[in-house]
Amino acid sequence: MHFVQVAWELLQCSTGETTQGDRMEIGVFIPIGNNGWLISSTSPQYTPSFDLNREVVLRAERYGFDFALSMIKLRGFGGKSRYWDDNLESFTLMAGLASITSRIELYATVAVLTMPPPLTARMAMTIDSISHGRFGVNLVTGWQKAEYDQMGIWPGDEHFKHRYEALDEYATVMSELWACGQSDLKGKYYTMNDCRLGPLPSRPIPMICAGTSDAGMAFAAKHCAYNFCSGNGQMNDPRDCADSVARLRACTTAAGTDTKALALTMIIADETDEAAMAKWEHYKAGVDLDALSWSRAQAGADKYAADNSTAGRIRRREPLPNSGSRLIGSYATVARLLDEMSEIDGLAGVMLTFDDFVIGVEQFGQRIQPLMRSRRKLAAAA
Numbered sequence: 001m002h003f004v005q006v007a008w009e010l011l012q013c014s015t016g017e018t019t020q021g022d023r024m025e026i027g028v029f030i031p032i033g034n035n036g037w038l039i040s041s042t043s044p045q046y047t048p049s050f051d052l053n054r055e056v057v058l059r060a061e062r063y064g065f066d067f068a069l070s071m072i073k074l075r076g077f078g079g080k081s082r083y084w085d086d087n088l089e090s091f092t093l094m095a096g097l098a099s100i101t102s103r104i105e106l107y108a109t110v111a112v113l114t115m116p117p118p119l120t121a122r123m124a125m126t127i128d129s130i131s132h133g134r135f136g137v138n139l140v141t142g143w144q145k146a147e148y149d150q151m152g153i154w155p156g157d158e159h160f161k162h163r164y165e166a167l168d169e170y171a172t173v174m175s176e177l178w179a180c181g182q183s184d185l186k187g188k189y190y191t192m193n194d195c196r197l198g199p200l201p202s203r204p205i206p207m208i209c210a211g212t213s214d215a216g217m218a219f220a221a222k223h224c225a226y227n228f229c230s231g232n233g234q235m236n237d238p239r240d241c242a243d244s245v246a247r248l249r250a251c252t253t254a255a256g257t258d259t260k261a262l263a264l265t266m267i268i269a270d271e272t273d274e275a276a277m278a279k280w281e282h283y284k285a286g287v288d289l290d291a292l293s294w295s296r297a298q299a300g301a302d303k304y305a306a307d308n309s310t311a312g313r314i315r316r317r318e319p320l321p322n323s324g325s326r327l328i329g330s331y332a333t334v335a336r337l338l339d340e341m342s343e344i345d346g347l348a349g350v351m352l353t354f355d356d357f358v359i360g361v362e363q364f365g366q367r368i369q370p371l372m373r374s375r376r377k378l379a380a381a382a
Contacts, residue, residue, distance in 0.1 A: 024342040024374035025349025027067040027105075028060045028361065029264065032093060033076070034086040037266060037353040040321035041081045042286025044356045048088050050096055056357045057097050060104060063365030064375075067105035069138060069208075069351060070094055074111065074147040079291030091123050098131035106131060107208060109138040112166070113148050113155065117173040118183070118195050125178065128201040136206035136225070137174070141167050144298045160302040164215040165189070171207060171223040178205050210264075212244065221251035221259050228351065229261045231325035233318065236333075238340035240325045241347070249346045260348035263341065265325045268355050269363050273329040279355060280328050283321045292319055331363065335371035342374035 029037070030053050035045055046052065057068045070093055076084035094108040108127070110120045120137065127135040141163035148154040159166075169187040176183035177197040185192045206225035211217045220227035227248055231240030241263040252259045268283075270276040327337045341350065354360025369375050 023377055024338065024372070025066045025262070026064075026364075026369075026375070027069060027262065027349065027351040028056065028065055028357075029351050029353045030056050030068050030070050031357045032070045032088045032090065033073050033084040035081055035083060036355070036357060037324070038283055038321040038355060039077070039079075039081060039083050039288045039291050040283045040286040041288055043081075043283040043321060045081070047086050050088070050093065052357070053088070053093060054097065054100065056361055057101060057104065057106075059358065059361045059365065061101050063361065063369060065104055065361075066349065067107060067351075068097070069107040070109060071138075072109040072111050072140065074114070075144065075150060077288075077291035077294045079288040079294065081286075081288040081291060083288055083291040091127065094135070095127050095130055098127050098135060101131070101134070103134070105134050105136065107136045107138050109140055111140055111142055111147070112170050113142050113153055113159075114151075117170045117190060118177060118192070118197065121174040121177040121197055124174070124205050125197065125199070125201045128203070128205055129199075133202040136208060139167060139171065139207060139209045139224075143302060144295075145301050146298055157301065157303070162189075164211075164219045167219055168222070171219075174205075174207070175223070214247075217248050217251045218255070220248065221255040221257050224259050226260045226262050226348070228264050229347075230264060233320075233323045233325065235326045235328060236337060237325070238327075238337045239344060241341075242344050245344055245346045261346050262348055263325060263344075263350045264353070265327055265338075265341075265350045266322050266353045266355075267334055267360060267364065267368075268326065268328045269331055269334050269360070269368065271330060273333055276328050276330060276333075280326075283355065287319055287321050289319055331367035332371055335368045338368070339372055339374045 032048050032053065034047050035043060060068055070090045072090040073084050073087045076082065078085060090108040094106045098106055124135060124137050142148060145154055166189040169185065169190045173183045173185050173190055173192055178201050181196060181198050181200055183192040183195045208224050208226040209220050210228035211220045212230050217227065229241045229244035229248055234240045245261040248259065248261050268276050268279050270279065327334045341347065
């Protein structure tokens, strides 16, 4: 058995008290779409497959990652890199991964315009059974009109204005079905007529989202176990997401809940800072401007979008291969920056993306994590 896997099992048996700063949660945003999270023709190019994601998730589990999340994207951005033109389906992928993993938490994403809430609830209950209680659901309302218009299911541009009202009803139906097996909700957007579900899941199935607007964060504070808090796209700034985390904390305080904040962060690492930065410069040289332009046009369709919403951020993004938070440097540099991130008040952890996922997870497990004090309980077990 791999020594890090042994370390994790020892950690699970530990009764030591964990405090913020020594137990940062780590997840991986798995590559369900082609080319991952770099919109570039010079970054690693790959087509998504079950085999690729199995390799990534099994390695992540071996190194003690806490969770893996797959997105849903129904239409890509095109361009020279054909960015996200190839995509797997999230729930079926995670069902397959649930059957071959044993510890890591797994989250699938539902595009709520495509699936009635009782069916999503039943699919989640089924994967809860496959995973023996390791499954959760990520909810997306849909900012990209073309994904739904291509199938004739776009409800009209008023959806942009009311999407979190509809999502509130959606989440309520699922919560009721998971809790007691019955929902009779009569809402503005969903009507249940003695809707039933059974058997009940093994635990309250956690919901998560990535609400960045005020309405999105209010929804997350009401319904979700976790919310992904985006940064402003500053490279190697460990406090890039701090303002977003503070906004979520204000929402949870107002709601009287305990929704945890997770930061979405890309890691590009190598032996030295210079070698890692050279990779980034190479990816920048191939930035796919046509794909970026298409996504900005899609974001521009939402006339109601606040500046801090997903669409608002996309409209303002710089012409870079990745506009989110980025940690680029040597293994030691990345470990130090992640430790500094762990000190943000209210931040529970990070969800990582990599330029090359198989190599990136391996680098994290072998070279970065052992240097992190915010994962020191795992290192101490080893």
